[in-house]
Amino acid sequence: MDGLEAELERARDLEVDTLADAIESIGFECTRCGACCKGYYPEDSHEGEDDTDTASDRRQDEDATKKEPHTATVFPDEVRDLIDAAGAEGEREEYDWRDVARPMPYGLSEDAEGNPVGETFEWALQTDDCGDCTFYRETDGRGSCTVHEDRPLVCRTYPFSVALGGTSQPMGEAVDESGMVRAHECEGLGREIDRADAKSLADALKRRAVRELEESIAVREAYDPTVRARGHEEADGGPDVVVFDSEGPKRADGTPIEKTNEG
Numbered sequence: 001m002d003g004l005e006a007e008l009e010r011a012r013d014l015e016v017d018t019l020a021d022a023i024e025s026i027g028f029e030c031t032r033c034g035a036c037c038k039g040y041y042p043e044d045s046h047e048g049e050d051d052t053d054t055a056s057d058r059r060q061d062e063d064a065t066k067k068e069p070h071t072a073t074v075f076p077d078e079v080r081d082l083i084d085a086a087g088a089e090g091e092r093e094e095y096d097w098r099d100v101a102r103p104m105p106y107g108l109s110e111d112a113e114g115n116p117v118g119e120t121f122e123w124a125l126q127t128d129d130c131g132d133c134t135f136y137r138e139t140d141g142r143g144s145c146t147v148h149e150d151r152p153l154v155c156r157t158y159p160f161s162v163a164l165g166g167t168s169q170p171m172g173e174a175v176d177e178s179g180m181v182r183a184h185e186c187e188g189l190g191r192e193i194d195r196a197d198a199k200s201l202a203d204a205l206k207r208r209a210v211r212e213l214e215e216s217i218a219v220r221e222a223y224d225p226t227v228r229a230r231g232h233e234e235a236d237g238g239p240d241v242v243v244f245d246s247e248g249p250k251r252a253d254g255t256p257i258e259k260t261n262e263g
Contacts, residue, residue: 004217007166011209014162014180019202020195022181023160028201029191034143036158036186039067039131069131071124073168074101075211076245078152079123079254085150086135097254099134102126103243111240116252119228119242121219125152153208157201159186162209166216181205218246227257 074082079101086095104122111117126134135146145151154168161169161182174182176189183189193201227249228242241252249257 004166004213004220007164008210008213008217011162011164011167011206011213014206014209016199016202016206018179019162019181019205020198022178023198023201023205024193024195025178026160026176026181026183027190028159028183028186028193029188031188032142032144033187034132034136034138036155037070037133037136037143037145039069039127041067067131069105069127070133070136071105072133072152072154073104073212074123074125074152074154075215076123076247076254081150082135082147082152085147098126098252100126101254103241103252108241115240117240119244121223121244123243123245153204153211156204157208159184159189160201160205162205164209164213167209167212215246219244222246222248224249 079097082100083095083097086100101123102125103116104120104124105116106122107120108116108118128134133145135151137144137146145155159170161167161174161184163177163180163182169182170184173184175185176183223244227244228239239251239257242257243250243252247256251257
């Protein structure tokens with residue numbers, strides 16, 4: 001049994017009550033600040049600035065389109081669930097894959113025209129022009145999610161993660177931890193959480209850890225590094241971006257890339 005399979009067994013053996021104990025000891029209550037759903041401004045040195053100039057003052061003058069986009073992993077079946085959920089909300093008549101998800105940017109580069117090229121191994125939630133999650137809404141400073149009941153596991157479990165090899169960690173270092181549970185920066189940490197909410201969060205945390213490892217194993221087993229090269233030998237030039245997920249290679253719009261007879 002190699003590393004990922006061993007970690008998967010550990011994830012499946014996680015006790016929900018033990019995870020809930022850890023979450024209770026850290027404490028959490030969502031304040032609906034929206035920080036985990038919005039794009040962010042990259043840190044920079046701001047050399048030569050007046051010391052009285054605050055970060056908030058600077059950011060009021062910055063173009064919102066310069067923000068780094070919100071990046072959250074979403075599994076392929078979650079994309080389909082979100083397409084159905086978003087359409088049911090009635091914001092518009094029909095949603096498709098690109099409305100909900102985009103290729104994870106890590107591993108991609110840009111061509112001369114600035115278009116993404118290359119291959120990646122995950123999907124990220126789609127964002128708007130300001131880098132915020134496409135499902136995020138804000139009213140009077142309070143955030144909300146238009147698909148809250150159908151939100152992906154990564155959203156259900158933030159700001160927590162499980163310290164297992166092969167599972168993803170939110171950006172930045174953990175700011176608190178208890179046993180296997182890590183807590184990442186969030187203004188809601190340290191607030192009292194009741195047992196029922198802690199167990200619900202712990203159950204989602206375990207399911208996410210298992211799903212991430214199952215996804216990684218499936219991607220590894222199905223990965224074919226020749227897919228893009230073969231595509232570019234075809235008359236249409238093949239896709240510029242290939243996303244390898246647990247269901248096989250896909251184009252950026254989520255459509256599967258069929259194997260050739262030689263593949």
